Amino acid sequence: MRLHGYFRSSAAWRVRIALNLKGITVEHSFHHLRRGEQRAPEFLRCNPQGLLPALETDDGSVLTQSMAIIEWLDETHPEPRLVPGTALERARIRAFAQAIACDIHPVQNLKVLARLREEGWPEEKVTGWARWVIQDGLEACEKLLREGEGPFLFGRAPTLADICLIPQLGNAKRFGADISALTRIREAAAACADHRAFIAAAPENQPDAE
Numbered sequence: 151m152r153l154h155g156y157f158r159s160s161a162a163w164r165v166r167i168a169l170n171l172k173g174i175t176v177e178h179s180f181h182h183l184r185r186g187e188q189r190a191p192e193f194l195r196c197n198p199q200g201l202l203p204a205l206e207t208d209d210g211s212v213l214t215q216s217m218a219i220i221e222w223l224d225e226t227h228p229e230p231r232l233v234p235g236t237a238l239e240r241a242r243i244r245a246f247a248q249a250i251a252c253d254i255h256p257v258q259n260l261k262v263l264a265r266l267r268e269e270g271w272p273e274e275k276v277t278g279w280a281r282w283v284i285q286d287g288l289e290a291c292e293k294l295l296r297e298g299e300g301p302f303l304f305g306r307a308p309t310l311a312d313i314c315l316i317p318q319l320g321n322a323k324r325f326g327a328d329i330s331a332l333t334r335i336r337e338a339a340a341a342c343a344d345h346r347a348f349i350a351a352a353p354e355n356q357p358d359a360e
Contacts, residue, residue: 152206157356160317161216162203170347180358246311254287285327295334301341
């Protein structure tokens with residue numbers, strides 16, 4: 151398999167974590183987002199959206215959208231389960247993950263911020279927008295969690311929720327969002343920081359890191 155990504159892409163970061171948790175080794179192709187390499191004709195033939203990540207499977211199929219890729223990995227390589235438990239428990243995990251992947255991340259990503267700059271927003275206002283989106287969203291996410299359910303977000307092992315959380319916390323740090331009051335989120339982040347799958351997936355540990 152081949153993963154198309156970029157070291158700082160939050161969505162590609164999610165997939166790297168999932169692959170590491172599953173113990174799956176893939177080849178990597180890198181596309182520099184700030185240089186617009188994801189819009190190159192060759193990559194657009196792979197993913198017409200011009201977005202990262204994309205995963206080429208061993209049979210030549212191409213999967214796009216990080217959440218779909220991770221769900222496919224969970225179905226085709228079921229151990230360890232990234233969305234485990236009862237139907238209710240799985241719904242809670244997905245709800246937390248989607249709060250990040252669908253509600254927080256899309257409105258503070260590179261494409262949106264670039265558009266705000268094109269509209270004439272000063273840099274401090276652009277940064278403030280991203281910080282507000284992240285902080286407001288994570289404060290709501292904290293309320294979806296239960297005390298004593300750790301050390302990860304939903305129990306003793308990382309799930310899809312943790313996979314989505316950690317890249318978003320990278321963005322929180324980048325834009326100066328204050329998560330000091332988010333006790334459960336910080337507890338899960340600490341557990342992930344000591345987990346080799348998360349360490350290996352971190353942006354600074356990628357071959358294309360700058």
